[in-house]
Amino acid sequence: MKNVARLGEFGLIETLKTYQNLLPRVVKGIGDDAAVLKVRGGRYLLFTTDMLVEDVHFTRRMNARAVGRKALACNLSDVAAMGGEPLFAVVSLGIPGQISTRYVSHLYAGMWAVAQEFGVSIVGGDTVRSQKVVVNIALLGEVEKRRLIRRQGARPGDWIFVSGPLGGSLKSGRHLTFTPRVREARFLVEKFKPSAMMDLSDGLAGDLGHILKASCVGALIEEKLIPCHRGVTPDRALTDGEDFELLFTMPGVRARKLLEYKGPEKFRFYPVGVVRPRREGFCMVRSDGRVEQLKDRGFRHF
Amino acid sequence: MKNVARLGEFGLIETLKTYQNLLPRVVKGIGDDAAVLKVRGGRYLLFTTDMLVEDVHFTRRMNARAVGRKALACNLSDVAAMGGEPLFAVVSLGIPGQISTRYVSHLYAGMWAVAQEFGVSIVGGDTVRSQKVVVNIALLGEVEKRRLIRRQGARPGDWIFVSGPLGGSLKSGRHLTFTPRVREARFLVEKFKPSAMMDLSDGLAGDLGHILKASCVGALIEEKLIPCHRGVTPDRALTDGEDFELLFTMPGVRARKLLEYKGPEKFRFYPVGVVRPRREGFCMVRSDGRVEQLKDRGFRHF
Numbered sequence: 001m002k003n004v005a006r007l008g009e010f011g012l013i014e015t016l017k018t019y020q021n022l023l024p025r026v027v028k029g030i031g032d033d034a035a036v037l038k039v040r041g042g043r044y045l046l047f048t049t050d051m052l053v054e055d056v057h058f059t060r061r062m063n064a065r066a067v068g069r070k071a072l073a074c075n076l077s078d079v080a081a082m083g084g085e086p087l088f089a090v091v092s093l094g095i096p097g098q099i100s101t102r103y104v105s106h107l108y109a110g111m112w113a114v115a116q117e118f119g120v121s122i123v124g125g126d127t128v129r130s131q132k133v134v135v136n137i138a139l140l141g142e143v144e145k146r147r148l149i150r151r152q153g154a155r156p157g158d159w160i161f162v163s164g165p166l167g168g169s170l171k172s173g174r175h176l177t178f179t180p181r182v183r184e185a186r187f188l189v190e191k192f193k194p195s196a197m198m199d200l201s202d203g204l205a206g207d208l209g210h211i212l213k214a215s216c217v218g219a220l221i222e223e224k225l226i227p228c229h230r231g232v233t234p235d236r237a238l239t240d241g242e243d244f245e246l247l248f249t250m251p252g253v254r255a256r257k258l259l260e261y262k263g264p265e266k267f268r269f270y271p272v273g274v275v276r277p278r279r280e281g282f283c284m285v286r287s288d289g290r291v292e293q294l295k296d297r298g299f300r301h302f
Numbered sequence: 303m304k305n306v307a308r309l310g311e312f313g314l315i316e317t318l319k320t321y322q323n324l325l326p327r328v329v330k331g332i333g334d335d336a337a338v339l340k341v342r343g344g345r346y347l348l349f350t351t352d353m354l355v356e357d358v359h360f361t362r363r364m365n366a367r368a369v370g371r372k373a374l375a376c377n378l379s380d381v382a383a384m385g386g387e388p389l390f391a392v393v394s395l396g397i398p399g400q401i402s403t404r405y406v407s408h409l410y411a412g413m414w415a416v417a418q419e420f421g422v423s424i425v426g427g428d429t430v431r432s433q434k435v436v437v438n439i440a441l442l443g444e445v446e447k448r449r450l451i452r453r454q455g456a457r458p459g460d461w462i463f464v465s466g467p468l469g470g471s472l473k474s475g476r477h478l479t480f481t482p483r484v485r486e487a488r489f490l491v492e493k494f495k496p497s498a499m500m501d502l503s504d505g506l507a508g509d510l511g512h513i514l515k516a517s518c519v520g521a522l523i524e525e526k527l528i529p530c531h532r533g534v535t536p537d538r539a540l541t542d543g544e545d546f547e548l549l550f551t552m553p554g555v556r557a558r559k560l561l562e563y564k565g566p567e568k569f570r571f572y573p574v575g576v577v578r579p580r581r582e583g584f585c586m587v588r589s590d591g592r593v594e595q596l597k598d599r600g601f602r603h604f
Contacts, residue, residue, distance in 0.1 A: 045347070045442070047390060047392055047425060047426065047440075047442060048392065048426060049392040049393075049394050049426065049427060049428050049438070049440055050394070050428050051394035051395075051396055051428050051430050051432075051436070051438060052430075053396050053430055053431065053432040053433075053436070055433070056396075056430060056431045056432060056433075057430070088349060090349055090350065090351040090440055091351075092351050092352070092353035092438050092440075093353075094353055094355050094358075094436060123349060124349065124350060124351065125351060126351050126352050126353050126438075128353050128354075128355055128358060128359070129355065129358045130353075130355040130358060130434070130436070131355075131357070131358075131433070131434060132432070132433060132434070134353070134355070134396060134432070134436050134438075136351070136353060136394050136428075136436075136438040136440075138349075138351055138392055138394075138438075138440030140347070140349060140442070
């Protein structure tokens, strides 16, 4: 019998997909950053969830505010990645009976701070006993139908961008303190309409692989273009998880305009390569000019 | 420093309420069975979540299908209790790396069966590593604005009903196999408009206490009217948790019509007492005629 460790997360997601029983109102279910649900009035609801578990994603020694902040920020990042605006969250908390209420208050204070910052209402939840601390947040957002961005729209010739430097997120603690790119994503969908977009949670190599697969295309990225955090090698920037930057593609004409944009918003986006026909595969030009085939090298959860 | 065990769940909920930052579109956040969110078109979205933790709510030896079924059924029960129709669910799963995929498949099969039965689409989720199995489901539903039922509408003179026999749910295993009262609730809101409604998860005494508090009223219930499962004493029926029956109130005129109803729907509802002015407190007439003051005697999570 296979166990989950051997099947891997993506194998598991494939298995779970068979359990989707989609109504016509489900525009997009499992397989993107958030579910897309048809509602009245020209907008889609976005509905996503993330679970953080003690001693897997965080330890009891870490700042509880930061853990709470992250639990919501991951979800915000998912809604941003679809081009949407986050609206409502429900929070489930599993907590050991002997934990201090101070710890729990700090968890909530962290969530609340980021909720305030992005105009999100925490509208409910569940609190249960658990041996380890478990934080699960489900988030609802909305996006105008014409502004929804999925993973499947990348076309050969599109430029590939990321919204910030990558790598070393877990080691540096940035995985707890990152700012979800909600504003950047709204700026992009309102002014430059990316052809595909997602948030970087499993590393550039793995996540770009998801966009390429969903869009039936290949890509050529350049090692020297990958923006790296200080002290991070391009190889780590390529495979480290939990950056929570945006990864998106855009036709060349709009891409050039984006790089020349001189509006009041001071966002910076980094081109890292171009989309190619599928038959050309997924490759990277190394700094020394060698071309290397990239396999799926993202962060693995199991 | 207080710990959670001493504060108790309801103290905790009070604390958490202070973290609600409500937008005008939140009709109801923390403090009812599901959040109520204004959307366009004369309907509210209902948004709720429930977490089940291994060795707290279930053990690994229990049928995984039943556990999966329950995880969704609890949420369905919450949406039913507001008068709504369940629509979309997202599922987070925390699982040990060495667990069999068969176990996980069975969990999902259980969810899927109940989702199918009630027309719910599982539209996304998250799967993470965890020492213990954790299942969290968030559910979105909808209700026509005029059909929304909350906890706060009970008025003196209203009759108090439950939708089925109570007690012994955990001991008998019914807590895993119960049918969420979605159809019964829709029947009630469409034809008889209860004045207040909730689902029984913490026992009749405790949960009726919530309705009374929210509605600023008292109540008199009769021991001999309480429908009990076979082998369950009225005292257990009053305090046992996880019945997941509906508890609702309704003006006497409609209540009498409900009891005389002769339509195609074969639902049965049990009157257990009447709502009284607040000053008369929350009392029960024992079988021997004694009147007893009821305190909050529901199931405690910590």
